[in-house]
Amino acid sequence: MPILHAIILGLVQGFSEFLPISSSGHLALVPWLFGWNDFADVTNGASIEKAFDTALHLGTLVAVLFYLRTDLVGYVREGIRIVVSPQRANRQMGKRAWLFVASAIPAGIAGAIGQQWITDKLGTPVLIAVSLVVFGLVLLWADRQQGTRDVSTFTRKDALLIGLAQVLALNPGTSRSGITITAARKFGFSRDAAARVSFLMSVPVIGGAVLFSLVKLVRDGIPDGLIAPMIAGIIAAGVSGWVAMWGMIRILRTRNFNMFVMYRVAVGFGVLSIAASSWR
Numbered sequence: 001m002p003i004l005h006a007i008i009l010g011l012v013q014g015f016s017e018f019l020p021i022s023s024s025g026h027l028a029l030v031p032w033l034f035g036w037n038d039f040a041d042v043t044n045g046a047s048i049e050k051a052f053d054t055a056l057h058l059g060t061l062v063a064v065l066f067y068l069r070t071d072l073v074g075y076v077r078e079g080i081r082i083v084v085s086p087q088r089a090n091r092q093m094g095k096r097a098w099l100f101v102a103s104a105i106p107a108g109i110a111g112a113i114g115q116q117w118i119t120d121k122l123g124t125p126v127l128i129a130v131s132l133v134v135f136g137l138v139l140l141w142a143d144r145q146q147g148t149r150d151v152s153t154f155t156r157k158d159a160l161l162i163g164l165a166q167v168l169a170l171n172p173g174t175s176r177s178g179i180t181i182t183a184a185r186k187f188g189f190s191r192d193a194a195a196r197v198s199f200l201m202s203v204p205v206i207g208g209a210v211l212f213s214l215v216k217l218v219r220d221g222i223p224d225g226l227i228a229p230m231i232a233g234i235i236a237a238g239v240s241g242w243v244a245m246w247g248m249i250r251i252l253r254t255r256n257f258n259m260f261v262m263y264r265v266a267v268g269f270g271v272l273s274i275a276a277s278s279w280r
Contacts, residue, residue, distance in 0.1 A: 001038040001052065006229035010236025013056040014063065017206075017237075018199065018244040020139060020178030020260050021267075023060075025128040027053070028172055029271060032125055048223045054213035055230035059237025061206045064199055066238075067245045072203065075100070096154050103163035104204035110167045111209075123172040129271035131173025136264030139178055142185040143257045149189045151196050158187060158197075166201065176202065178264075181257070191252040199245060 012030055016023040031038070039049040065072060074090075075097035082094030111118075165183040169176035177198045184194035222230070251259075 001226065001229040003229055003232050005036055005038055006052070006233040007236045009052075010056055010059060010233035011240045013233070014060055014237040014240025014242075015244045016175075017057075017060045017241055018064070018177050018202070019248060020175050020181050020257065021264055022128070022132060022173050022175035022178065024123070024169075025132060025173035025175070027056075028123050028128060029125060029267075033274070048226060050213065051217050051220075051223060051226060052230060052233060054210060054217055056233050056237045057206055057210050057213070059234040060241040061203075061210050062234075063238045063241030064202055064206065064245065067242050068199055068203070071200070075200075092152070096152070099154060099156060099159040100200050101204045103159040103166070103201050104208060106160075106163045107166045107170065107205055108208055111170055114170065118170055122170075125271055125275050127171075128173035129268040129275070131171055131268075132264040132271075133268035135168075135174050135178055135182070136261045136268070139182045139185075139257055139264075140261045142182040143191070143261075145185055145188065147185055147188045147190045147194070149187075150193045151189075151200070153189075154197060158184070161187065162197070162201065166205065176205065178260075191256065192249060195245075195248055195252055 009027060009030065012026045013023050015021075016026040030036075039052075074093060078090045078094035079097030079101075081089035082091060082098075162180055162183040165179050166176060168174045168179050177195075180198040180201055181194045184197045185191070189197060
């Protein structure tokens with residue numbers, strides 16, 4: 001795999017993981033648009049592609065851990081305290097920490113059960129394009145709601161309903177951050193808080209997926225020739241992921257999600273046009 005391809009895909013993963021535009025969709029569309037077949041003509045290509053995908057997600061995991069490091073230290077500390085020493089814990093923060101963990105359960109179960117079906121049936125350019133447009137318009141609708149709630153008001157109901165909404169992100173093109181932000185806005189969170197809820201919910205989801213994939217990668221071994229592209233992809237995904245989170249929070253303090261919706265609709269219709277032509 002060329003280092004340049006790894007860097008580009010790392011940048012795509014980092015920016016699109018935390019912006020509401022779908023990382024899985026973009027990671028499928030970019031090679032399709034440019035005609036890259038880095039894993040198609042090699043032995044165990046599917047396994048190698050999954051190993052590289054794991055590396056990119058490791059980069060974005062590092063990015064979100066670094067960006068939210070202050071919040072996460074508090075959540076981990078109080079989450080442990082509420083279990084081992086309840087009298088010393090900040091009970092509200094400790095409960096909220098476990099709610100963020102619990103919010104990952106629906107997507108985790110759905111992903112484990114339907115992984116093969118998702119791989120076989122979803123992720124085509126046309127389905128990704130349609131999903132970009134449809135769920136972009138859903139985000140536009142939800143963003144019109146008035147919301148003043150902050151992260152401290154996150155409840156069991158939020159963990160359940162936003163967690164269930166997160167299952168839809170298993171479909172490439174939906175966007176994990178997009179659907180969780182959409183649900184959070186619908187349930188009254190401010191734009192800034194909705195983005196932070198999405199970031200916090202990403203930690204157990206991405207962390208669990210990366211841990212599962214790393215165990216398999218360690219067991220099977222890193223494919224020959226992939227170490228350098230993996231390192232390049234991790235760095236690119238980590239840096240761009242941090243920039244994406246930093247930038248979006250600042251944008252949302254004064255603006256709405258319209259620019260992301262317009263981007264999704266434009267890319268969606270662009271892909272549909274290309275798919276209908278003889279170019280790809």
